[in-house]
Amino acid sequence: MNPIQFLLGIQIKRSKLLSQSGFTLLELLVAMILAVLVITPLLGFMVNILNTDRQEQAKANSEQEIQTALDYIARDLQQAVYIYDATGIDAIKNQLPSPTATDRVPVLVFWKREFIGQAITAADSNKDDTFVYSLVAYYLIKDTSTIWSNAARIARWQIRDGVSSSSTSSVTCNGYTGKFVSGYCPSSGYSSFNFDGVGTLEQKMNSWTRLSSYTTTTTTGGNTSTTTTTVMPDAPLVLVDYIDQTTTGAPSATCPTGYSKVTPTSFNTRDTGNMTGFYACIDRVNTTAQVFLRGNALARLRTTNISYRDSQKNYFPGINIRVQGRGFVFTK
Numbered sequence: 001m002n003p004i005q006f007l008l009g010i011q012i013k014r015s016k017l018l019s020q021s022g023f024t025l026l027e028l029l030v031a032m033i034l035a036v037l038v039i040t041p042l043l044g045f046m047v048n049i050l051n052t053d054r055q056e057q058a059k060a061n062s063e064q065e066i067q068t069a070l071d072y073i074a075r076d077l078q079q080a081v082y083i084y085d086a087t088g089i090d091a092i093k094n095q096l097p098s099p100t101a102t103d104r105v106p107v108l109v110f111w112k113r114e115f116i117g118q119a120i121t122a123a124d125s126n127k128d129d130t131f132v133y134s135l136v137a138y139y140l141i142k143d144t145s146t147i148w149s150n151a152a153r154i155a156r157w158q159i160r161d162g163v164s165s166s167s168t169s170s171v172t173c174n175g176y177t178g179k180f181v182s183g184y185c186p187s188s189g190y191s192s193f194n195f196d197g198v199g200t201l202e203q204k205m206n207s208w209t210r211l212s213s214y215t216t217t218t219t220t221g222g223n224t225s226t227t228t229t230t231v232m233p234d235a236p237l238v239l240v241d242y243i244d245q246t247t248t249g250a251p252s253a254t255c256p257t258g259y260s261k262v263t264p265t266s267f268n269t270r271d272t273g274n275m276t277g278f279y280a281c282i283d284r285v286n287t288t289a290q291v292f293l294r295g296n297a298l299a300r301l302r303t304t305n306i307s308y309r310d311s312q313k314n315y316f317p318g319i320n321i322r323v324q325g326r327g328f329v330f331t332k
Contacts, residue, residue, distance in 0.1 A: 055301065055315075062242055062295035063317045069154060069240035070293050070321055076136055077289055079112040080325030082205055085284045089264045091206035096137055097157055097233045103143035104155070104236075105272040107262055108280045108289065111135055111193065111205070113327045116163055116184070133192060134160040135208075139236050140278045142245050142271060148238070150306060151299035152245040152277055155236035159210065162186035175214035175231060189231040193329075201329065202284070244277030244296040244316055246308035251294070251318070255281035259290060287325035294318040 077083075084092070089109050093099045096106060114134045135158070142152040162173060163184035173185035180186070189210040197204075213230045244250060255261045259281035267273045281290040297315040298306040308316050 055297075058297040058300040059315060059317065061300065062297040062315075065240050065242065066293045066295045066317060066319055070291065070319055072239065073108070073138065073291055074321050074323045076112065077108075077110065077291075077323040078326055079114060080110045080287055080289075080323075081113050081133075081327040081329050082201075083108075083110040083282050083284055083287055083289050083325065084205070084262075085260055085282045086262050086264050088202065088206045088284075089262065089267075092208055093264065093267075095208060095210045097236060102270055103272065104139045104141040105267040105270055106137050106264065107140050107154075107278055108138040108291065109136070110289075110325070111329070112325070114160060130163055132161040132163060134158055135190075137236070138239070138278075140243070140272045140275060141236075141238075142275070149241050149296075149299045150245075150303050151241070151296040152243040152272065152275060153241040154239045154243055154278055154293075156239045157234070157236035159187040159190045159233060161190055161192060174216070174229070175211055187234065189233045195329075205329075242296050242299050244294040244308055245275055245299075245306075246277065246296075247271055247274045250276050250308040250316075252276060253279045253292070256290060259283050259288075287328060288322065290320060290322040292318070292320040 089106050092109070093106070096109070098104065112134050113131050115129065116132055117129050137157045139155045139157065140152055141155050162176070162178075162180040165179050165181045167181075169182065170179035171182045171185070173180050176186055189212065191209060191211045193205055193208045195204055199207075210233065211231050213228055215226050215228050217224060217226050219225075253261055253276040260283075262280045262282055263273065276292070277294045277296070279292050281292075283289070294308075295317050296306060296308075297317070298312065
């Protein structure tokens with residue numbers, strides 16, 4: 001036989017053998033079982049790592065946010081000149097936004113002396129600083145809004161006086177008779193507290209009423225007309241979300257000796273009045289408040305079963321601070 005034919009024959013036989021080789025069904029099943037036994041634990045390990053990281057991140061975010069919110073409230077309180085207790089909040093509740101709303105409760109209400117930088121024009125054309133009075137209220141809100149979380153949130157409301165001015169460039173503001181620096185009109189409905197007449201400081205502060213309406217008179221073609229404008233207070237602005245909304249089973253609200261918890265009687269039928277995720281203890285005489293906050297990290301992870309439980313208390317970081325106002329008001 002020709003050597004070339006012999007070699008070609010061997011190569012053809014070898015190709016046929018190779019084309020008929022491969023894995024059996026049993027071999028494939030064994031390989032798949034081994035792959036599952038190896039990959040499944042690895043996947044479970046990775047999923048567990050991701051879940052743990054997500055949970056720890058939720059806790060860290062809650063801790064950071066409530067710390068930032070409490071620092072903000074503390075800076076506000078440092079300028080306080082008068083802090084309302086529960087009786088005082090009940091007395092002025094109709095002057096605050098949404099007095100009949102069932103989804104919120106005012107937790108902290110106080111007057112402060114607010115710094116306004118570079119607002120007054122001095123004789124040398126430079127700007128100078130001044131102070132104005134402001135009324136501030138912090139609310140605990142729990143509703144069914146789809147914008148915010150299923151937990152509660154804290155909102156801040158403020159009404160501030162304008163910066164008075166006697167310069168030729170001053171402006172008039174609707175509802176007020178004085179002149180003010182341009183861009184520094186009083187907030188909608190602002191009215192200062194009144195010390196006229198007899199009574200204690202508490203009585204006078206509890207009798208505060210905001211500007212609810214004002215009239216304007218115009219003369220056109222010899223005809224005079226009067227228009228009455230109703231003034232509505234601005235809505236509170238949300239300061240922080242994911243505040244614990246638990247009403248039963250959560251740590252109780254306790255106050256130090258000499259302090260009284262702010263629990264307005266006209267609001268105590270509301271669920272928000274029974275929550276301890278945000279509450280304040282007041283020493284009105286010494287213009288001092290202790291504020292308590294508790295976050296809810298579970299609400300960042302799921303939408304149900306987010307109430308406080310001792311077994312998951314790590315998801316509910318709490319913090320508190322005691323602040324004394326730096327100013328005071330005095331009346332005879």
